[in-house]
Amino acid sequence: MLERAKRLLQPSARSAVPPFMVMDVVAAAARLEVQGRRIIHMEVGQPAAPAPKAAIEAARAALSSPLRYTETLGIPSLRRRIARAYAQWHGLDIDPARIVVTTGSSAGFILAFLAAFEAGDRVAVALPGYPPYRHILTALGYQPVGIETTAATRWSLTGEMLLAHHRRDPVKGVVVGSPANPTGTMMTAAALGELIRCAEDAGIIVISDEIYHGLDYAFAAECAARLSPDAVIVNSFSKYFCMTGWRIGWMVVPPPLVRAVERLQQNLAISVPTLSQIAAEAAFDGSAELNEVRRGYEENRRLLLEGLPRAGLDSFLPADGAFYLYADVSRRSADSLEFATRMLEEAGVATTPGIDFDPVRGKSFLRLCYAGAREDMREAVERIGHWLR
């Protein structure tokens, strides 16, 4: 019986994407916590703060009415509110007809890729980079093309690098993210503008992941929609708005792709969870709370940038934005997975080894998330210092 089931139920080749290693760290940390250990969590990239009060109240009030499907592209008032935010944040006049509400930015990528690319198309991504870009592309039948970045380009793709690859092995699209995960680095407006210009002149579609907008400390993050009407923008309520578990995000879609995205979402999801859409619209009234949370990240960032070198971790990429610090630990270990495992077991600090983000050079790096409580960050620095001594 088992043999028959095994023959019948072979997982598809497209499902053979690598696991997300950070979840293994989460499981290992949980095992230690069950044994009574206090673990400081710097592994998962999510805010410790709850959703804004206005969002929670709006959701609570909505529970007493029937929660039906909404329009596939999202509740019209939410789409208008998101469009209005672009005027406030970037001085941009975006037609609400271009806004598509999605189930987190994760669903935004699926919709963007399916709407823009044909099966087999090659799509460029930066290495190190957010692993699901590559893994979603693979699962959907595209070919991710990882391009290694270095300090010379602030760990970002440049137009020149993209075109050099494109001449050898043409790509149909490129995914860019600024501020980026795992590096926390950002692209200047000029660098993003140059990349978009080179890409679009060569017929390459740009997908800009702007999920960490609002969390930019070194300089203001540039919005791809200010640079090109043809860039596809993916964003989310998960990070700045502190709503990871509500699973809600949005896209700004170039007009020629809007109907394709609508048809796809009609079939893939019907609509996005109604309660989350109602909460998300109210979340825009929570900017005082959210900016306080952001100030907390800035303070944590300062604390780590000052404290970690004294503790013995002294080589990072520029921590421009988001809430990540990408530390080069090669002076301490040739294997960041082994290093992270020992740090978890011996110092009780959970971090993510870089191999999730860059299968080759990630062996030298560790990602530390500073979205946690100030006291935890302070204690993490102390514990790491003690452990490395």
Ligand SMILES: Cc1ncc(COP(=O)(O)O)c(C=O)c1O
């Ligand atoms: C760079 C980046 N993009 C996208 C996502 C997906 O977020 P969500 O689906 O919650 O919007 C994440 C989550 O950590 C991320 O770091």
